[in-house]
Amino acid sequence: MTTENRRKTLVDIDLSIWAKVKHFATIKKISINAAAEHLLERGLGNCGYSIKKDIAVSDGGSLAAANQQTPP
Numbered sequence: 001m002t003t004e005n006r007r008k009t010l011v012d013i014d015l016s017i018w019a020k021v022k023h024f025a026t027i028k029k030i031s032i033n034a035a036a037e038h039l040l041e042r043g044l045g046n047c048g049y050s051i052k053k054d055i056a057v058s059d060g061g062s063l064a065a066a067n068q069q070t071p072p
Helices: 015-028 032-046
Strands: none
Touching: 015 032
């Protein structure tokens, strides 16, 4: 995801929950940011929210752009 789609912010989270996020990151061997994002996406998905992501492809475009058909 590009940096223009990201925002740094402060949130107030109970320490016992934050410890579980850090533990999840450790056992999955991912960054705390990636763990928090994954867990938030999973939680939002479980609550009925759809999370769409652009998946980067080798030429630097996105999967959505790669799937667009252009006329010959």
